[in-house]
Amino acid sequence: MNHPLYGYSLCAALALMLFFGIYFLTARTPDKPIFSNYLRSRRIMGVALLVLAANYLVHLLCELRFSHPDQAIFLNLSTYYLSAWLFSSALTSLLDRNYLCRNRFLRHILGWLLFTGVSAVVLLLMPAGIPQFIGLLIMAIWFFVYAFRLARRLVRTYRKAVRIVDDFHSDHIAAYIRWLSIFTYWAVVYGVGCGVLTFLPKRYVFLWVLSSIPFYIYLFCSYMNYLLFYEQVERILESEMECKPDTNLPDSEDTAPIGHLTIPPKLTLWLNGHGFTQPGLTIEELAEELGTNRTYLADYIKTTYHTSFREWITMLRLEYAKSMLVKHPEQTVSWISEASGFLSQSHFTRIFTEKESCTPARWRKLKD
Known part of the structure; x- marks a missing residue:
């Protein structure tokens, strides 16, 4: 060589x-x-x-x-x-x-x-x-x-x-x-x-x-x-x-809003009960709980909130976590992260920091 x-x-x-x-x-x-x-x-x-x-x-x-x-x-x-x-x-x-x-x-x-x-x-x-x-x-x-x-x-x-x-x-x-x-x-x-x-x-x-x-x-x-x-x-x-070949779904564009009409009142009750804090939540589970179709629910979320299901749930969990940080100063960030539905404290801290430009612990001190 x-x-x-x-x-x-x-x-x-x-x-x-x-x-x-x-x-x-x-x-x-x-x-x-x-x-x-x-x-x-x-x-x-x-x-x-x-x-x-x-x-x-x-x-x-x-x-x-x-x-x-x-x-x-x-x-x-x-x-x-x-x-x-x-x-x-x-x-x-x-x-x-x-x-x-x-x-x-x-x-x-x-x-x-x-x-x-x-x-x-x-x-x-x-x-x-x-x-x-x-x-x-x-x-x-x-x-x-x-x-x-x-x-x-x-x-x-x-x-x-x-x-x-x-x-x-x-x-x-x-x-x-x-x-x-x-x-x-x-x-x-x-x-x-x-x-x-x-x-x-x-x-x-x-x-x-x-x-x-x-x-x-x-x-x-x-x-x-x-x-x-x-x-x-x-x-x-x-x-x-x-889900794509579901023949039970109506094809007419006029029927989609009718499906949407049944979602808001039930969704409001679900939000008031903080159902979004359930870890590992899927849109199928939420659709079943609301008594609607997954396709209707996904379309409703995109139309109403202009975001994906995951981003919408993350936003709800973050707002809930912020209220918990203020209401329960005696609780640790780890406890609040779990109570808000996040799977790990590290993921919660990263998402929180991206949105608020500071860590949850520092944000809590600034609110005191």
């Missing part, structure tokens, strides 16, 4: 990616049907990691980056195109189990084969110089447009999932899937960075390899942590899917 830093960095990254990929493919999940989608997503991600590991292995054994740069670029283009699709499919299907289908799979595989074929023509058959440079530029634009479309689709799916959980649960369940958004933007930045690092002097190529290590460690840890919260998120998404 004539480039020790490059070789050592490849060995470190390759070992991690092989471990992560094999673990994703073989590790067990809870023996419940609801985890089937999580398992499918994790296996797709495992395949993506092993594809990238194979790329690293070829670079390690053959030193293509230094001996045959055109072949190295061709290998990277083909690998990254396929990996982009696998990464996007794995993450998008976590939030939309209907995303993966036969037609979409075939369309993207054919696109990858076409991209690989054109790349081979540009790098291996076209003469070096301006023609090849233009061809490479076209291939780079093609890849980045494709990757951008995949990332945009994933971000749209993520935002839709956030709206669903915020309209369903009183707690900040969307925080459990925030890692998907972080990873998507990180992947875009990392992909652009890899393109820039490709043109660094050869002695600095190891930086490109080392930059992948924290990227994949974050992915692995996020997948493992999400296993703890997946069931809760998936049940909300399943509930939304089951």
Whole structure:
């Protein structure tokens, strides 16, 4: 190995990616049907990691980056195109189990084969110089447009999932899937960075390899942590899917206000009884208590309060907590947080500080 830093960095990254990929493919999940989608997503991600590991292995054994740069670029283009699709499919299907289908799979595989074929023509058959440079530029634009479309689709799916959980649960369940958004933007930045690092002097190529290590460690840890919260998120998404085809709901626009008329008097009684302090409250539970339909209730909240169910409940809990801080100076912030319906004092303190620009304890002192 004539480039020790490059070789050592490849060995470190390759070992991690092989471990992560094999673990994703073989590790067990809870023996419940609801985890089937999580398992499918994790296996797709495992395949993506092993594809990238194979790329690293070829670079390690053959030193293509230094001996045959055109072949190295061709290998990277083909690998990254396929990996982009696998990464996007794995993450998008976590939030939309209907995303993966036969037609979409075939369309993207054919696109990858076409991209690989054109790349081979540009790098291996076209003469070096301006023609090849233009061809490479076209291939780079093609890849980045494709990757951008995949990332945009994933971000749209993520935002839709956030709206669903915020309209369903009183707690900040969307925080459990925030890692998907972080990873998507990180992947875009990392992909652009890899393109820039490709043109660094050869002695600095190891930086490109080392930059992948924290990227994949974050992915692995996020997948493992999400296993703890997946069931809760998936049940909300399943509930939304089951709610959509409800044929018992009237279709006429004139009937929605009639449904709304039954909500205010019952909701007033519920508010006076501080029902919003119930921990883990969902819109289904509230709709059942009010004797109405979940769809009507969600529409009423959005129309009346111009906010999501979660934000509305959070606002009610914060106002209740503020009154409790003043009325019960002998009680601790932790006690008031629990009495107001917040699942943890840390979450209550963070939300309170964001709204009032000071902690609950300091706010209480200022009111004394």
